[in-house]
Amino acid sequence: MNSRVAAALIVAFVLAGCGGPSGVSASSVGVDSGYGTRTVTDCTGTKSTFTAAPKRVAAVTTSVLEFLLALGLKDKIVGVQAVAPGAFPADLQQIADRMPKLGGEYVPGNFVPVQREQLLSANPDFVVGGWPSNFDATKGALTQAELAQRGLKSYFALSASCARTTPVTDLSAVYQDIENYGTIFDVKGAADAMVSKMKNTVGRVQDKVKHAVRPKVFSYSWEDGGAGNAYAVGNQNLSNAIISQAGGKNIFDDVNAVYGDVGWEQVVARNPDVIVLEVFGKRTQAEFDQVITTAENFFTGNPALRNVTAVRNRKFIPVLAETYYLGGTRNADAVESLAKALHPDAFE
Numbered sequence: 031m032n033s034r035v036a037a038a039l040i041v042a043f044v045l046a047g048c049g050g051p052s053g054v055s056a057s058s059v060g061v062d063s064g065y066g067t068r069t070v071t072d073c074t075g076t077k078s079t080f081t082a083a084p085k086r087v088a089a090v091t092t093s094v095l096e097f098l099l100a101l102g103l104k105d106k107i108v109g110v111q112a113v114a115p116g117a118f119p120a121d122l123q124q125i126a127d128r129m130p131k132l133g134g135e136y137v138p139g140n141f142v143p144v145q146r147e148q149l150l151s152a153n154p155d156f157v158v159g160g161w162p163s164n165f166d167a168t169k170g171a172l173t174q175a176e177l178a179q180r181g182l183k184s185y186f187a188l189s190a191s192c193a194r195t196t197p198v199t200d201l202s203a204v205y206q207d208i209e210n211y212g213t214i215f216d217v218k219g220a221a222d223a224m225v226s227k228m229k230n231t232v233g234r235v236q237d238k239v240k241h242a243v244r245p246k247v248f249s250y251s252w253e254d255g256g257a258g259n260a261y262a263v264g265n266q267n268l269s270n271a272i273i274s275q276a277g278g279k280n281i282f283d284d285v286n287a288v289y290g291d292v293g294w295e296q297v298v299a300r301n302p303d304v305i306v307l308e309v310f311g312k313r314t315q316a317e318f319d320q321v322i323t324t325a326e327n328f329f330t331g332n333p334a335l336r337n338v339t340a341v342r343n344r345k346f347i348p349v350l351a352e353t354y355y356l357g358g359t360r361n362a363d364a365v366e367s368l369a370k371a372l373h374p375d376a377f378e
Contacts, residue, residue, distance in 0.1 A: 189357025
């Protein structure tokens with residue numbers, strides 16, 4: 031759990047160091063008279079003004095790469111962070127796997143950011159990230175302020191690990207990211223269509239589950255810092271919204287954080303009806319299933335947890351982590367899949 035909590039805790043550092051507006055030199059992004067002037071604001075409050083769409087993009091976290099590929103922007107991407115096998119739909123996965131990598135091989139739960147030398151070697155004119163570590167100088171990355179000093183624009187996504195002051199109860203941050211990408215890259219039609227489709231899916235699900243009793247849900251990742259340690263998925267985590275819109279209740283929806291430290295005694299006391307098991311994408315279904323089995327065996331084999339309703343009833347719901355706990359093109363599908371698992375009768 032250390033990596034997740036650390037990622038959440040260092041947001042304040044990023045906010046302190048990166049809150050100013052960023053600019054870009056005319057040499058790196060030219061002026062397009064038909065494009066006009068466009069300004070977007072990101073998670074840290076950084077405002078970036080564009081007079082032309084970026085041409086050389088570094089996507090330094092996986093979730094933002096999924097958006098860009100789905101919007102048809104693959105030819106603009108000059109470097110990416112390592113992508114988990116099976117993280118994307120098959121067509122996008124093939125594209126991502128062929129892209130120049132700005133870091134080492136993918137490791138589940140690895141938040142080591144793209145290092146400044148690797149990033150600059152790709153000669154980007156725009157850098158897109160989604161985690162505090164992506165712009166953390168103490169971890170070897172370039173901050174947004176440092177990028178601006180080099181004439182490079184940046185964007186810290188709203189829908190990955192953006193610190194907030196209010197609970198996340200819907201997908202509005204995801205929609206705003208998509209709309210911002212549409213604005214920046216001049217693909218408003220594609221962005222609007224993506225948002226419309228997602229909203230229609232969520233609306234359809236909510237109509238089906240609106241009168242259902244909400245089961246209590248505990249969300250847990252064995253791979254990403256869990257491995258037997260308890261932690262809380264707080265109300266500022268996107269999965270809080272997915273659980274809520276799917277007709278469930280996050281047992282830690284009173285924790286005002288992306289993630290928080292808790293003990294197993296708190297999980298027992300809140301007695302979830304369902305345990306969602308987040309699993310990162312794998313090359314094969316067998317590898318995916320093995321993680322689920324390991325996590326389930328931990329819960330069922332732990333004497334302190336055996337009387338938890340979800341454990342006693344073996345009510346475990348596996349989800350693909352990349353669709354669930356951070357912004358992506360498949361968040362609405364994750365709402366629907368979880369709703370069907372929580373309320374199967376509503377979908378008969």
